[in-house]
Structures are given as structure tokens and as C-alpha cells.
Amino acid sequence: MLQSNLAYKLPLTEEPAHVASKDAKLSFVHVVVAFFAFLIGILGGLLQGLARGGIIELPAWLGYYQILTAHGVLLALVFTTYLIFGFFFAGMSRTHGAFSDRLRKMGWAGFIITTIGTLMAASMIIANEASVLYTFYAPLQAHYIFYSGLALFVVGTWVAGAAIMAHYFQWKKEHPGEPTPLFGFMATATLILWVVAGLGVAATVLGQMLPWALGMTDEINVLLSRTLFWYFGHPLVYFWIMPAYMVWYLVIPKVIGGRLFSGSLARLAFILFLLFSIPVGFHHQLMEAGITEFWKYIQTVLTFVVVVPSLLTAFSIFATFEQTGREQGGKGLFSWIKKLPWGDVRFFAPFMGMLVFIPAGAGGLINASFQLNAVVHNTLWVVGHFHLTVGTTVILTFFGMAFWLIPVITGRRLTKSMNRSGMVTTWLWTIGMFLMSGAMHILGLFGAPRRTAYTTYQDHPQAMSWFEGIFASHITVAIGGVILTAAGILMFYNFIYLAWFAPKGETEFPMTPDPDDTPHTPALLENWKLWIGIAVVLILFAYTIPIYDMIVNAPPGSPAFNNLIR
Amino acid sequence: MSRTVLKTQQHQQLKQEDHSSLKGTLVFVMFVGAFIFVSWFAVFYLFLIRT
Numbered sequence: 001m002l003q004s005n006l007a008y009k010l011p012l013t014e015e016p017a018h019v020a021s022k023d024a025k026l027s028f029v030h031v032v033v034a035f036f037a038f039l040i041g042i043l044g045g046l047l048q049g050l051a052r053g054g055i056i057e058l059p060a061w062l063g064y065y066q067i068l069t070a071h072g073v074l075l076a077l078v079f080t081t082y083l084i085f086g087f088f089f090a091g092m093s094r095t096h097g098a099f100s101d102r103l104r105k106m107g108w109a110g111f112i113i114t115t116i117g118t119l120m121a122a123s124m125i126i127a128n129e130a131s132v133l134y135t136f137y138a139p140l141q142a143h144y145i146f147y148s149g150l151a152l153f154v155v156g157t158w159v160a161g162a163a164i165m166a167h168y169f170q171w172k173k174e175h176p177g178e179p180t181p182l183f184g185f186m187a188t189a190t191l192i193l194w195v196v197a198g199l200g201v202a203a204t205v206l207g208q209m210l211p212w213a214l215g216m217t218d219e220i221n222v223l224l225s226r227t228l229f230w231y232f233g234h235p236l237v238y239f240w241i242m243p244a245y246m247v248w249y250l251v252i253p254k255v256i257g258g259r260l261f262s263g264s265l266a267r268l269a270f271i272l273f274l275l276f277s278i279p280v281g282f283h284h285q286l287m288e289a290g291i292t293e294f295w296k297y298i299q300t301v302l303t304f305v306v307v308v309p310s311l312l313t314a315f316s317i318f319a320t321f322e323q324t325g326r327e328q329g330g331k332g333l334f335s336w337i338k339k340l341p342w343g344d345v346r347f348f349a350p351f352m353g354m355l356v357f358i359p360a361g362a363g364g365l366i367n368a369s370f371q372l373n374a375v376v377h378n379t380l381w382v383v384g385h386f387h388l389t390v391g392t393t394v395i396l397t398f399f400g401m402a403f404w405l406i407p408v409i410t411g412r413r414l415t416k417s418m419n420r421s422g423m424v425t426t427w428l429w430t431i432g433m434f435l436m437s438g439a440m441h442i443l444g445l446f447g448a449p450r451r452t453a454y455t456t457y458q459d460h461p462q463a464m465s466w467f468e469g470i471f472a473s474h475i476t477v478a479i480g481g482v483i484l485t486a487a488g489i490l491m492f493y494n495f496i497y498l499a500w501f502a503p504k505g506e507t508e509f510p511m512t513p514d515p516d517d518t519p520h521t522p523a524l525l526e527n528w529k530l531w532i533g534i535a536v537v538l539i540l541f542a543y544t545i546p547i548y549d550m551i552v553n554a555p556p557g558s559p560a561f562n563n564l565i566r
Numbered sequence: 567m568s569r570t571v572l573k574t575q576q577h578q579q580l581k582q583e584d585h586s587s588l589k590g591t592l593v594f595v596m597f598v599g600a601f602i603f604v605s606w607f608a609v610f611y612l613f614l615i616r617t
Contacts, residue, residue: 314595326586326587333590334590334593358601359605361602362605366606369610375612
């Protein structure tokens with residue numbers, strides 16, 4: 001017999017769980033750092049966007065690439081990472097019980113190490129000693145304190161991640177034969193991915209960049225450093241998106257009054273991300289010399305495999321919407337859509353993120369295709385693309401999350417006026433991004449380059465014509481950027497209100513009831529040794545020969561070029 | 567009497583099965599596939615005319 005998909009029809013098997021107060025505090029400090037970094041990051045984005053469009057001129061003491069670095073590092077690395085760990089600590093406490101004192105201390109140690117690293121890197125950006133953009137490609141060279149800060153940042157997240165994973169495996173040990181809670185399963189898959197991917201960036205920062213910045217070596221193997229960066233850089237994208245998917249899979253079904261379509265399908269998707277999101281970094285280097293076509297081809301094929309779990313996710317989430325909407329009385333092909341809670345920011349903000357992921361994902365497939373990459377490589381198209389993926393899909397999902405996560409961990413309530421403010425924030429962000437990212441996509445197709453300050457390209461008629469469109473112009477990009485900044489400031493206000501001024505009260509941490517298929521979860525999906533083993537084999541297969549080749553037949557080393565973009 | 571109960575049960579079952587319909591999801595995933603297909607070939611066309 002079919003079971004109901006509606007949450008309120010399910011028998012209550014246990015008391016509603018809470019986030020333990022000490023764990024809530026640990027989660028809260030992460031969220032606070034995240035939102036302060038967010039505010040500085042979006043203001044940096046505004047200045048950079050207006051300067052790039054030739055609308056303002058930056059003062060002499062503030063460099064364009066300096067502000068671009070701050071914007072990228074603070075939003076793409078600091079905001080996302082801290083918010084993800086805040087979400088994980090709260091969610092693990094909610095679903096697996098309170099952390100032990102030992103593991104909580106480990107979590108705090110991770111937070112402190114990460115924050116010291118962040119401050120070191122940020123101080124060098126402020127001092128204009130690290131204007132190397134958030135990809136910190138060699139041969140641009142930053143101060144050694146910047147690289148040391150990056151290393152500490154990564155190590156700190158590993159320590160915090162180890163605390164979360166230990167909490168998960170402790171639960172698994174105490175409940176033999178039971179499927180683990182989906183939240184812990186997904187957080188663990190994400191963290192294993194993060195640790196394995198982080199090895200690449202640790203190798204290039206500690207093994208290449210730090211000795212080079214300290215003057216211990218004169219030259220750097222640029223090809224190898226870029227390869228190690230992208231070994232890390234692509235799974236970094238999944239480190240952002242997987243927690244957003246966790247909100248879609250686990251939180252949204254409860255917010256809409258239903259439950260997740262299938263737990264096994266969700267677990268399978270996360271295992272596929274773990275396996276296939278690392279051995280694919282070459283699709284960021286398709287235009288680079290020094291890597292043979294064969295290995296580029298292999299990694300492109302693997303890139304297309306990692307599309308599958310995203311498509312599984314799209315199906316799963318929409319199926320959850322449809323089944324819940326129909327049970328609530330929705331009829332016909334699409335009229336059940338009306339049953340979804342369109343006025344609830346906890347649903348609406350992530351939903352807009354999902355919608356944007358359709359063009360964002362399609363753009364990703366274009367980037368990853370060899371010939372198509374030749375059309376868009378190093379153009380504004382790419383900037384438009386990642387402003388859709390991380391800048392909208394992930395960010396809007398995190399915005400939606402903030403409206404319940406912050407009240408949960410501060411013991412406050414989401415008020416109606418704050419919900420309305422969240423809806424306005426979501427609309428503004430979506431409209432701003434449509435203008436900015438849309439224009440960037442088109443300009444990129446014309447050929448307008450990325451990573452450049454304002455230029456008229458020596459008034460070359462062809463270059464000038466790129467920016468003369470009604471939509472595809474500097475003005476559209478700038479207007480979009482201004483709207484986004486307004487949305488960002490409003491979101492910061494929302495954060496301040498929810499954290500310190502909202503009325504005290506109880507807020508639910510929304511969590512889907514167990515999906516129907518939970519008792520039938522294949523044990524194989526929880527066999528971590530197997531999946532980590534396969535992931536390692538795939539990485540060794542995709543990277544061993546090309547990296548060996550880059551070292552044995554190394555290109556000439558490069559000296560530092562640290563004054564070009566100051 | 568028992569026939570009426572049976573009919574009601576059958577009716578309820580039909581109603582429940584209707585809840586599990588994923589026709590809308592089918593249309594949605596087809597739309598996503600078509601969108602990917604069209605955008606990919608649009609940029610591939612740009613590649614072709616520029617080479």
C-alpha cells in the first residue's frame with residue numbers, strides 16, 4: 001500500500017529533536033563570521049563592478065585587483081565555508097545528538113585555526129601584498145603570510161571536519177545495521193570530498209608556493225601548480241553545492257509539508273559526487289598547453305558523469321514537490337504547483353536557486369566541452385556562469401537556510417515582517433543577478449575577456465562594439481551589481497535582526513521525515529571504505545601519468561610576477 | 567454491504583495512486599534536457615561559424 005507523503009499524516013516516532021545549546025554556540029560563531037565576511041565581500045563587489053564598467057575610478061590606495069581578490073576570497077571561500085560548517089554543526093547536533101565535549105572542543109579548535117588563517121590572508125589582501133585573485137595562480141606571487149594563512153584555513157576546516165565525521169561514525173558504531181541519518185551521511189560525503197580535494201591545494205601551497213614566496217626557490221612549475229589547484233578547485237564547487245543540495249533534499253520537503261521522495265536515491269547522488277567530482281579538474285585547463293588531449297578527454301568524460309547526480313537531484317526534488325502538492329489536493333499536470341508555500345522565504349529563496357541552476361548547469365556543460373570551451377574560455381561568460389552557480393543557486397539556498405538556522409541556534413523566531421524582508425531580498429538578488437550575469441554571458445560570447453580592469457582595448461572598434469548592446473553593456477552589469485549590493489545589505493540586516501533582535505521563541509529545525517524507502521537502504525551505499533577506495537583509484541587513474549609528465553618533463557620554471565596587477 | 571466496502575477501498579486506492587503521479591516531473595525533466603540540448607548546440611554553432 002502506498003504511504004502518505006504528507007508530514008502531518010506520519011506517525012510521530014520520536015520527540016522533535018533540538019540543537020544542543022553548546023553546539024548551537026559553535027554553529028553561531030561560524031554564521032557570524034560568515035555574514036561579516038559577506039558584507040565586506042559584497043561591498044568589494046560593488047566597487048569592483050563599478051570600476052570595471054568605467055563608472056567610478058578607484059582611489060590610488062585601492063587597487064582593482066586587490067578589491068577583486070577580496071571580493072572572491074571573502075564570498076567564495078570565507079562566507080561559504082563558515083556557513084557550511086555552521087550548518088553542519090547544528091544539523092549534526094539535531095540529527096545525531098549533542099557532540100561530546102571532546103569533539104566539540106575539536107570543532108572550536110578547527111574554528112580558531114580557520115579564523116587565524118582567514119585573518120592572515122585577509123591582512124595581506126588589505127596590505128595589497130596578495131592581489132592574486134581568489135584562484136591565486138602562479139606566477140602571480142603573494143606574500144608568504146597569505147599562503148600560510150591559506151594553509152591554516154584548510155587545516156582548520158579539516159580539524160572541524162574531523163569532529164563532524166567522528167560524531168557521525170560514533171553514531172554508526174552505536175547503531176549497527178541501521179541506515180545512518182541522511183544528514184550525517186551527506187555531511188560526511190561532503191567532508192571526505194573536501195579533505196581529499198584539499199590535499200591538492202595543500203600540496204601546491206606548501207610544496208611550491210610557500211618555498212617560492214619565502215625565496216627558498218627562485219622559480220615555480222606553473223603548469224603543476226595550476227593542475228594541483230584545479231584538482232582542488234572543481235571539487236570545491238561541489239563542496240559549495242552539496243550542502244545546498246542537503247537543504248533541498250532534507251529541509252525543503254519538510255518546509256513544504258511533505259517528505260523526501262527517496263533516501264536511497266539521495267545517498268546514491270552523494271556517493272556519485274564523491275567519486276566523480278575530483279578526477280575532472282582538467283576541464284578547467286582545456287586551453288592549456290602541457291596536458292595531452294587524451295587526458296583532457298578522459299577527464300571531460302568523467303566531468304559528464306558527474307552531471308548525473310545533479311540530474312538525479314533535479315528529478316528527486318521535483319518529484320518530492322509533485323507528490324506533496326498532489327496529496328495536498330493539487331490536480332492536473334501542473335496545478336499542484338499552486339499548493340507549494342510561495343510566501344515562505346525558507347522555501348522560496350532556495351526554489352529560486354533551483355530555478356537558476358537550470359541555466360547554470362547547462363552553462364557548465366558548455367564550459368566542459370572542448371570546442372565550446374574554446375568559445376567561452378577566459379571570457380566574461382565564465383564569470384557570469386559562476387555567479388549563477390555559487391553566486392545564486394548556492395547563495396539563495398543559504399539565504400533561505402539563514403531564516404530558520406539563525407533563529408534555531410539563537411533561540412529566536414522568524415517573524416512575518418522578517419519573512420517579507422527575506423522575500424524582498426530574494427527577488428532583488430534574482431533580478432540583480434539576471435541583469436548582471438545575463439549581460440556577462442552575452443558579453444562573454446562576443447569575446448569580452450575576464451580578469452581585466454576597465455579598458456577600452458585601445459578603442460578597437462570590434463571590442464567597443466561588444467559593449468554597445470542595450471542589454472549586453474557595462475551599464476547593465478553595473479545596474480545588476482548595484483541591485484545585488486542592495487539585496488546583500490538587506491540580507492546582512494536580516495542576519496543582524498535574526499541573530500540579536502528577533503523575539504525569543506522556539507524555532508523548528510526543518511528535517512524531512514524518513515523517506516518511505518529508508519528501511520530498504522542498501523548497505524552497500526554506506527560502505528565508506530569501498531567508495532573512498534574507488535575515489536582514490538579514479539584520482540590515481542586520471543592524474544598519475546599527467547602529473548608525472550609535468551614533473552619529469554617540466555616546462556621552464558617561472559620567476560615571480562608580483563608587480564603586474566598591483 | 568461488503569461489495570460497497572470493496573468499492574470504497576478500490577476508490578481510495580485509485581485516489582492514492584493518483585497522488586503518486588509524476589507526470590509533471592516527467593515534463594519538467596524533459597524541459598531541462600531540452601534546455602541543455604538547445605543551449606549546448608547554440609554555442610556549438612558559434613564555434614562552427616567562427617572556425
